[in-house]
Amino acid sequence: MREIPIVLIGHKDHGKSTLIGRLILDTKSVQETRLKEIQEVDKSSGQKFELAHLVDTFKEEREREMTMDTTRAILKGKKRKYQLIDVPGHKELIASMLTGAAGAQGALLVVDVNEGIKEQTRQHLEIAKLLGIEQLGVAVNKMDKVDYQQEEFEKVIQKLREVLNKIGYLSERIDFFPISAWEGDNVVKRSNKMDWYKGKTIMEFIEEDIKEPESFRDLPLIFLVQDKYPNEDKEILVGPIESGRLRVGQKVLILPDKRECEIKTIRDFTGELLEAEAGQNIGIEISQEDKTLSGVSRGNVITSLDSQVRTDQEVSGEVFWIRAPSDSNLVLECGTASVEGQLMEPKMITEGQTTSYRILLSKKMAVFPRSRTILGKIVLKDKGKIIAVGNIQ
């Protein structure tokens, strides 16, 4: 079974990498030879062994005691496997944080009990919400530094609840864990220093509460046209089925032109298929009135006749700005489509902020607002570079 991706978010130095190190060490998810190698390198370079070195593998990361790039480590649970995604907690490295967090099934927010809520605590939560990560747990870390006092824990979570609610997470549904990643309290092993805490450990939360990714099979059909390949004397359209199902003989719509056509064949490497579903990368032939595929190309979307997928020329939603654009002419990407447009709102942009946006496109585009599919998720590009990530509302 596929590993479930979980991202660790939070401010720098609050202990994200250390918590990953502790989790993989105490579950024996790291190979012994790998651990020994790291200890030897630390010794020969005169550094103290840190749990974070299990994921902070760059020389610069260890010397500067910070995560500089996102990375992943496998966590072996009793029932399932997970990918723990480490991201930098520094403001300057937010592009790397986005790369790690996108696509995560759940998030663990790590907060230093002494420092409480800091700039990236809030920012990472906003990003997680924007990226559509609904499953969240909060680890209140470094409890050993406050003598495992319940009052200190309560103080921090009270403030955290306010921030969570403001960002759109229902705080009464979120679990808070008093832990020490460094000492290992309540991470995999239950702590004997916090009798006042009766809840789950981090590992129990991961194993019992993080749900499997949902299948897109029962959502409306979205086939993203990725490319066109010649096949003998004809052409086939290739691409992934993002959601729904497709069968031979089915009448479908090609967006954004809303041309009706019929699925003539579906094929993969093994030959012709009668049907296919979300998750498969296939090739199809279609029949339509003018008998050619002219005009059908990368960026088009094939959907069912009764689908909620629609075409819009004005698109709006929320985005996180990695940096401010150099002018208002941007490119919006959604699915495999890439369309130029004029950014109408906001007028003032500060990098590192989440804002609503509105863009007027040069032509129509297929979108599926507020959906979990790729047609509800976008990036904005400025001269070919991704500068904003967000959704369509």
Added chain:
Amino acid sequence: MSIMDFHLQQLEQKSIYILRETKARFKNPAILWSMGKDSTCMLYLCKRAFFGKLPFPAIHLDSGHDFPETYQFREKIVKEWGVNLIIGKVKHETDKISGTTEGLNKAEALKKLLEDYKFDALIVSIRRDEHGIRAKERYFSPRDKDFRWNFEKQPPEVFNYISEFKEASHVRVHPLLHWTELDVWMYIKERNIPFNPLYLAKNGKRYRSLGYKEVTHPIKSDADTIDKIIEELKTSQIGERSGRELDKEKEYVMQRLRELGYM
């Protein structure tokens, strides 16, 4: 869908998507092929992605120091699969072979080849689980004009969206990034993909990772069938590349080599 394990299907489908993206986005991609299990698996995935055809040439960086079995395996696959093979000659001072020179000389040969053929994308079969440094890679990772990997300035990769790479000399594409060693073997078994016989145990030893014969060592193993390899990997506490001097000399050797353009 076939009855193949759902997990393997997901891995395969993601790789196919990335390979098709590579074809759609780049003019002249090539695949790096070492004849090892991962890059042979990659060639097979290409066949799946492109309906049995191999639209990209395969590059073998050849020093003459690979095992004889490796050369035999190369000829067999080239013939059976119709591989368009490009051989990049790797120069060596024979008395100076070490894990590090293996890496550096290959990177040098690759650089020349990419310049000669003007490849703009290079498909490389690295995986995150192989090495801590490789875990930091992206699916699409640009290299600058001097072939350097600037890990501090890696562009974001969000959902399936990537930036354009206008300033890059070429882009490294890593369609197997999300696979593990065990996944690769399970997939090879499932799809019945041919592999180099050196991976199977003989007289209590087998190779887990293949490089130059002078600097690659077998591990103790009785796994003389693919099923036994899979069983062995499920419980192994030994790193995959433990038989490769290249990685062992010092942890940061891999980082330095990658920054210089090593695979």
